[in-house]
Amino acid sequence: MQAIPPRGNEKSAALGFYNGQTYHGKGITMNYMMNTFLQTTLNRSFSLHTTLSPLPKDLKKASEKNTVISHIAGHVVGLLISFGMTFLTTMFVFFPIKERQVGAKHMQVVSGVGPITYWLSAFIWDFINYIFPSMLLPLIFASYSKSAYMDDDRYMLIILVLVIYGVSALSFTYVLQFAFDSAPTGLVMVVITGIISGPVTTTAVFILRIPDLNTEGYADTLDWIFMTIFPNYNLAACFSNIYTNYINMMICTNVECAIEISSCCPAHCRFFKICTTYETNYMAWKRPGIGPYVLFMACQGFVYIVILMLVEYHVPQRLWYLISGSLEEYECGCEGSMASTIDSDVAVEERRVNSCRASLLFSKDSTDSLLLLNLYKCYGTFIAVDHISLGVPEQECFGLLGQNGAGKTTTFKMLTGDVMVTSGNAYLKGHDVRNNIKKVQANMGYCPQFDALIDQMTGRETLTMYARLRGIPEANIPVVVNSLIDILMLKPHADKLAGQYSGGNKRKLSTAMALVGDPPFIMLDEPSAGMDPKARRQLWNVLSQVRASGRTLVLTSHSMEECDALCTRIAIMVNGKFVCLGSPQHLKNKFGQGYTLIVQMGLLPDGTMAPNEPFIKFIRENFPDATVFDDHQGYIHFQVPDANVKLAHVFSLMESSKTNLNVQDYSVHQTTLEQIFLTFTRNQVPPKEDKFRSFLAKTCCGLCK
């Protein structure tokens, strides 16, 4: 403050400065000035006190502001809770996908686990793992005295919502897992779906409810749609509405509000942009009650479980079988054209099986344990198995040979119910795979191509589990398990985790799983792949004993030696069809007449390989029918088809060529199974497409899997 010279008739003057940026600056300055005047001109004991008090609030505005805040706060609470819960419930998708991916689920199904048992046990375990962490939520609310969720026994409402949400979210997750074949991808995708179906949808509806946008109608429609489909949305809505309802009730029961605006809530919606509505019953049907959300969440739990069971009980497949039943005629139309080109043994077997199918199936005298009738499988447009017909008598060890992608595993998968049959049918002991797969599975032991092991279980635990599933009495299980561990040489590894097994030991364990319970029919898909020679021979001994004990075996293998040693009958598959059929000796006699001559050329003095041409010319001069089967790096493989050629003659010629033509080594022997296999498969052409099925598959949304 500064004294200034008086002007005109003024006695004195003062000038006050104040900081205009501060809210109270002007008032304080005035107060100082007035006090100065009073004390200098009147009496020093006078003093003025200035108080700055805001005017009373505009009740309407305050009420509207609180309502907006309650909406936003409610939304944020619901959004955050549903975000967290998404991670808790979607993590349970990992193991169902993983078990399906590695085939462990299918193995359990083949061993007798029904869909209800499988999913109920999964659900109980998952629900226990869900409910404990989720109960922390009411505890946190209680410890922070959150009246909105705790007062008036509302914690019971919270617990009810969390329990119902647990059931519906888990069943929703179980249905979603069918869409994914890889566990990590599935987990990520289901989490993303959870986030979209909870926080994102909630936010979308919240934004559409902003009054200025005039989109309340869209918000209501989306609210109903999301409420019908997504458990996460309902959870967010429940928590959001409980909070909003509580705050609104507080605002509307406010004494001042009740005096000034007599019909404050909900009638004061007439005055405000955002309605301060509330329901005394939190479970009310009208918003912000949570009745519809809780009801729809409970219904979702039920509906998703029904969908899960429909898929598990193969209802889509059965419908597909019904629809595609009319296609049988179309399929049969293909048979005539095929018959003219196939091998005579295959054609005879086809006629035998197809001509007397009824009598074979139902006659007690039938010796066929397994019957394939025009079995056909296409994956979309790709024909994997092309109308194969076969009967496998009891106590036979039948070998299915074929190069990679020939259709062997697909045949096994159809027989075990892993994939659906596109057309045709297969019968195991009179039960067909289309309509009676449970009975088929009950009669079979199965060793899949890829080890269907649960990594977290030891070999002994795995075999014990399958022994229980097969119904072996508890007292006998240790004996059964130990004998399987012994005969498959797994003793040193029996108590190690399966995930730590070597490839060969995994195959041994998978084979042991197929033998648990001594099933009458055993299917082994490349059982000896990766086994060392000793283990392989031990496996052959075991399988021979199993067959000798009256069991029927069907196996695939890429080892011709194994098929020669084990199989009583063999079929070679090319492009999903059988190209030859018979015992190993029959195939050798039929397709391998004459001799096989294998020659290794020697080195010249300068270290280079002796030329092949003079020797090939020499052989052709002496055996005009001889053909070169294979020729690389001085290794020449001849086929001498003339069975009348004397062995002594071959040997004398070869001895003379040793010095004349620089042959280092040679061998002469009967045509092997491997050579017959190579003969058939070396001319394999890319498989054909089924255009008719392709159209159907596309129109039927990929049901043809």
Ligand SMILES: Nc1ncnc2c1ncn2[C@@H]1O[C@H](COP(=O)(O)OP(=O)(O)OP(=O)(O)O)[C@@H](O)[C@H]1O
């Ligand atoms: N799920 C699928 N979807 C599409 N095509 C498939 C599917 N499964 C298999 N196939 C195809 O079907 C054909 C037959 O496959 P399959 O597994 O039956 O052959 P395989 O004879 O068992 O071969 P390998 O000896 O290599 O095990 C292959 O060309 C394969 O690519």
